[in-house]
Structures are given as C-alpha cells and as structure tokens.
Amino acid sequence: MIKALRGMKDIIEDKRFLKIFDTAREVAQSYGYSYIETPILEETSLFKRSVGESSDIVNKEMYQFIDKGGNDVCLRPEGTAGVVRSFIEHKFDRQGVPKRFWYFGPMFRYERPQKGRLREFHQFGIESFGEASVYEDINVIALAADIFDRLGITYTLKINSLGCSECMPSYREKLTKFLNENKENLCEDCQRRINQNPIRTLDCKNQNCQSILKDAPKITDNLCESCKNDFEELKKGLDNLGIKYEVDKHLVRGLDYYTKTTFEFISDEIGAQSAIAGGGRYDRLVEFLGGKPTPAVGFAIGIERIMDLVDIKDKRDGIYMGAMIKEAIPFIQKKAKELRKDTKVFVEVKPKSLKAHLKAADKGNFKKALIVGEDELKTGKFFEKEL
Ligand SMILES: [Zn+2]
Ligand SMILES: [Zn+2]
Numbered sequence: 001m002i003k004a005l006r007g008m009k010d011i012i013e014d015k016r017f018l019k020i021f022d023t024a025r026e027v028a029q030s031y032g033y034s035y036i037e038t039p040i041l042e043e044t045s046l047f048k049r050s051v052g053e054s055s056d057i058v059n060k061e062m063y064q065f066i067d068k069g070g071n072d073v074c075l076r077p078e079g080t081a082g083v084v085r086s087f088i089e090h091k092f093d094r095q096g097v098p099k100r101f102w103y104f105g106p107m108f109r110y111e112r113p114q115k116g117r118l119r120e121f122h123q124f125g126i127e128s129f130g131e132a133s134v135y136e137d138i139n140v141i142a143l144a145a146d147i148f149d150r151l152g153i154t155y156t157l158k159i160n161s162l163g164c165s166e167c168m169p170s171y172r173e174k175l176t177k178f179l180n181e182n183k184e185n186l187c188e189d190c191q192r193r194i195n196q197n198p199i200r201t202l203d204c205k206n207q208n209c210q211s212i213l214k215d216a217p218k219i220t221d222n223l224c225e226s227c228k229n230d231f232e233e234l235k236k237g238l239d240n241l242g243i244k245y246e247v248d249k250h251l252v253r254g255l256d257y258y259t260k261t262t263f264e265f266i267s268d269e270i271g272a273q274s275a276i277a278g279g280g281r282y283d284r285l286v287e288f289l290g291g292k293p294t295p296a297v298g299f300a301i302g303i304e305r306i307m308d309l310v311d312i313k314d315k316r317d318g319i320y321m322g323a324m325i326k327e328a329i330p331f332i333q334k335k336a337k338e339l340r341k342d343t344k345v346f347v348e349v350k351p352k353s354l355k356a357h358l359k360a361a362d363k364g365n366f367k368k369a370l371i372v373g374e375d376e377l378k379t380g381k382f383f384e385k386e387l
Contacts, residue, residue, distance in 0.1 A: 024102070080300070103127075125279075153310065157264075178217055320348070332347055361385075
C-alpha cells in the first residue's frame with residue numbers, strides 16, 4: 001500500500017482548516033488586501049538570497065532538486081520570497097503606490113516531524129509594500145490580532161524594534177564587543193554567531209547564554225531618533241486600538257533586510273511559548289532581491305500550529321432532501337437547485353424509507369429534512385421535519 005510521505009498529511013473533513021482560511025481571508029479583505037498566489041516551485045537562488053545562506057532553512061531543510069531541464073529549483077519553505085519576487089517581476093516597485101497582498105498555501109521544510117511541525121504545512125500571510133509609516137505596522141499587527149480574536153485564540157503579542165541602517169551598525173558593534181568579552185561563557189553556536197550574525201545570539205535558547213545576555217546592550221536603548229519615535233508611536237498606536245503587548249528586547253530576526261518593527265504572537269496553550277505568527281518590517285528586501293528600494297511589512301501565521309486552538313461548535317445547518325421512491329429523485333434535484341441559492345442542500349440519491357432518511361439527516365447534522373414519497377410527488381408538497 002502506498003502511504004503519504006513522512007511529515008505530510010491529508011486534511012480530511014477538518015472544519016477547523018476551512019474556518020481558519022475563511023476567517024483570515026475575510027479579515028484581510030476587510031483591510032483592503034488583494035489575493036496573490038505564487039508558484040510553489042521557485043528557483044533555489046531566490047530562497048538562498050532572501051531566507052539567507054546561513055539559515056537552517058536553506059542549509060538543511062529545503063526540498064531542493066534539479067528538474068528535467070537542469071534548473072536548480074526548490075519547493076518554497078516560506079511565503080514572503082515568492083511574493084517579493086512577483087512584486088518586482090511585475091514592476092510594482094516602479095509604480096510607487098502601496099500594494100497589499102494576502103496569500104494562503106502549502107510550504108515545505110525537510111525537518112524532523114514532531115507535534116505541530118510537518119514537512120508540508122500551511123501558512124496564511126500578508127505583505128504590504130510601499131508604505132514606510134509606522135501606522136502601517138500598526139495596521140498589520142491589528143489585522144493579525146483581528147484574525148486571532150475572531151477565531152477565539154488567546155495570545156501574547158511581543159514587539160521589538162531592530163533599528164535601521166543608521167542605528168543598527170553601531171549597535172552591532174557594541175553587541176559584538178560585549179559578546180567577545182564574554183566569549184568563553186557562550187555556547188558554541190553563539191561563539192560562531194559573534195562574527196557571522198551577532199544579533200542572533202539574543203534569542204539563543206541556551207539557558208546559560210540567556211543569563212549572560214541579560215546584561216548585553218539592548219537594541220531599543222540604541223535606536224536613532226527616528227526609530228525611537230516610531231517605536232513610541234507603535235506602542236501608542238497599539239494602546240489606542242486596545243491591543244495588549246509586551247516589549248521583548250530579545251526578539252530579533254537574523255537577516256540584514258529586517259528593520260524597525262518586529263513582532264511575534266505567542267500561545268501558551270500549545271506547549272512552551274510557541275510562536276503562532278511572526279512578522280515585521282523588511283524595508284531592504286525588495287532592493288536586496290533586485291527591485292527598487294521599497295519599504296515593506298508583513299507577517300505569516302502557521303495554520304497547523306493554531307488548528308488545535310480553534311474550537312468548532314457544530315451547529316445544525318442546511319437541508320437534507322430524500323426520496324422514498326426512485327421517480328421522486330428528479331423532482332427533489334430540481335427543488336434543491338432552487339433552495340441552494342439560500343442554503344446548503346444535500347440530496348440523497350438512494351430511495352429509502354422515511355425513517356431511514358430522518359435518521360441520516362439527523363446524523364448529518366442538518367437543520368431540516370424534506371422527504372418526498374408517492375403522495376408528496378402527486379401534490380408537489382414535501383414531508384417536512386425540523387431536526
Ligand atoms: Zn534607526
Ligand atoms: Zn547560545
């Protein structure tokens with residue numbers, strides 16, 4: 001028997017999946033976002049450049065192969081790279097007007113499958129291009145918060161600022177100096193990060209590193225005037241909308257094109273402090289991938305991460321239609337076509353007794369059953385029962 005690949009899963013009759021999709025789509029559309037669908041397969045170089053050559057995703061987790069034409073291609077490990085590639089390819093970067101997109105689809109990472117982590121998983125995300133204002137960051141965070149609120153998911157929002165090309169380099173110097181002074185007490189990974197990517201030491205999971213890094217210089221204490229003002233506006237703006245947050249000075253992104261606002265939504269309900277969404281500003285990525293410099297901000301939600309947090313209350317809905325004799329089936333099919341304009345209608349195509357139909361309608365969680373027998377077919381009326 002052929003089985004699905006390890007870490008890949010069929011989604012069958014799972015109402016939570018569609019509910020998350022519908023809710024996220026509705027919220028994004030209510031904020032004026034347009035749908036974008038980009039190919040699942042892209043040139044490997046796109047992810048090497050955008051996700052970063054030194055990242056675990058690119059180094060160990062990509063589904064990368066040479067296709068029959070000899071092209072080095074890759075199943076997308078995340079959604080932003082493809083959307084940015086598309087944004088540039090369609091010359092939106094030259095139009096100088098904001099563009100806002102939402103996407104939903106499968107992503108692929110070859111990692112060890114574990115609870116809540118699959119090799120094929122789904123993400124919903126948005127990307128907003130062309131707006132440098134911090135008020136756009138507030139909108140983007142509010143959009144994510146709205147999705148979680150509508151799904152009844154409780155969260156902790158963590159925010160931080162990563163600074164900009166003005167203030168980040170001098171901060172990095174200070175941090176590197178601190179790290180070198182404490183080098184022998186840091187874990188091997190962090191020792192390597194000092195030269196490669198010192199910022200990444202800040203979110204090292206090693207307890208010992210964490211206790212040392214408590215005293216490290218903080219980005220938010222080293223922001224330039226403009227970044228500082230934006231960070232203050234961000235906090236005020238979230239207060240204004242009643243969105244609660246915590247400033248986490250160790251919340252970082254590992255790549256140079258991330259700037260200013262960064263955020264994560266955390267759930268305590270799925271194990272220790274798991275991120276259910278992450279995002280922020282990436283003002284330099286469009287330029288980094290060959291486009292005209294364009295500010296941008298976005299986030300992505302891991303669908304499988306939040307599935308267990310979504311509660312589906314199974315309400316009865318729709319109509320069940322059944323015939324007791326074969327001759328009545330065309331009659332109910334025609335009637336069903338009309339009724340479907342307003343509601344869900346299921347047509348049973350096997351003739352059954354009244355009792356059997358009512359039992360099936362009840363089991364199917366329908367709200368109402370309409371049954372036709374010989375008498376009903378003559379009069380054109382239904383036997384009707386509310387369930
Ligand atoms: Zn700055
Ligand atoms: Zn460490």
